[in-house]
Amino acid sequence: MTLKENMQTWDVIIAGGGSAGLAAALTAARGGARTLLIERQSRLGGMGTNALVHTFCGMYHPDTSRPWAWLNPGVSQEVGEHMMERTRQTAPDLMGRVYVLRQHPSLFASIANDLSAAESKLTRLSGAEWCGLKLLNCGWQVELISAGIRQTHETKALIDTTGDATGARWLSRDLWLQADSARLYRPAYICGLPRVIGTHDESWRFALGALIVRGIREKALPESAIGAAFRDSPFAEEMFMTIDLEAGQAQWDPLDPAKRAEVEITGCHTAMRMWTYLRKQHSDFKNCPPPILPAQAGIRESARYIGDFTLTGKSLATCQRYEDDVALAGWPMEMRENARGPKLRFFDRPEPAGIPAGCLKNARTPGLLFAGRCISADHEALASVRVMGTCMATGQAAAIMALKSVS
Ligand SMILES: Cc1cc2nc3c(=O)[nH]c(=O)nc-3n(C[C@H](O)[C@H](O)[C@H](O)COP(=O)(O)OP(=O)(O)OC[C@H]3O[C@@H](n4cnc5c(N)ncnc54)[C@H](O)[C@@H]3O)c2cc1C
Incomplete structure (x- = not known):
């Protein structure tokens, strides 16, 4: 869909079209909000398409002694089902103590295209760089550059799914954090x-x-x-x-x-x-032609928001649940602080842990939500919630929260 010049104000803007951004955009548009999705790359899907990440983790209930079951209903399940159908997989793989769905980045890009194109309330701007943010009396002003032209948009609610806490880094140093370089999960x-x-x-x-x-x-x-x-x-x-x-x-x-x-x-x-x-x-x-190279290297960890609540490794390990849970995490903490493979920390029980609403918002920035790998979580918790199934779930949750705030 192309952008109409007179459509400069929106109910919801989503910055970043990765797993979280896709889920947020579909949910907001399906909820009736006039929604703009901004993505710098030509394809949606983020790491799952452009960096060629090729398995969906965090989509299933963590109890592998039972038959596999979807963990978070909604877009995560929907994308998973489309992927299963197009790849002719009838079940996820059981890899040790986890269920994993093999996904194909080209198919993920195509599924993301089809799902977003079907939403009449959703306008998608690809090849557009989000480059500025200003707080208004009632919402946010969002600057972007598309085809070399600077545009200004206004929105009642903004969801940052850039993976890098981009909005927080423009607003204030005390709204975001990043682990020490030596500890950051390796690219x-x-x-x-x-x-x-x-x-x-x-x-x-x-x-x-x-x-x-x-x-x-x-x-x-x-x-x-x-x-x-x-x-x-x-x-x-x-x-x-x-x-x-x-x-x-x-x-x-x-x-x-x-x-x-x-x-x-x-x-x-x-x-x-x-x-x-x-x-x-x-x-x-012997017969392998030259490798298919990614559009970008894979980044596992960068800056994250500091929200009203910060999810910790301990709360995940103990399968803590909260009254205001908006999504569930089920993937073990997969820490990759060096290039010699993961260090896995499983939850104490084969049960999911809750992600409360406070991880996706900060009372100091009303109308600004965040989802995906830049939610408010400590370094250990991020090692679980950064997987694509969970990112889709937090993207969807952020959009539901945004819909409540704009209605
Ligand atoms: C090497 C590697 C292996 C992994 N393995 C797995 C795995 O096996 N299974 C799994 O489920 N997960 C895996 N992950 C984690 C997972 O891929 C990511 O954490 C997840 O995709 C993050 O989703 P997201 O939507 O939060 O962010 P991203 O996928 O990073 O998407 C953010 C989007 O925002 C866009 N963007 C950023 N800044 C701007 C801007 N200023 N303007 C416009 N657009 C912008 C980016 O182009 C991108 O498309 C892996 C990650 C890596 C790096």
């Missing part, structure tokens, strides 16, 4: 590898790991290749390779464009060296 570079044959079980992975270590020792691969992990796509003979990167450890700053560029360069270089090496050294990769 990663993911690429698609078509035409990889064979069965990829644990022993295959183990042998591949040994081959990569040998390649690094013999200087055929860069040190950064140590962070590589492989996972099957939902389609035959296609894999995804995720390369976790140290990113300078104590120097890493996801908000610094120069540091992000370094990650893109190292990630792309490592991916291409791996492709060359594996084609020569491993028969399953």
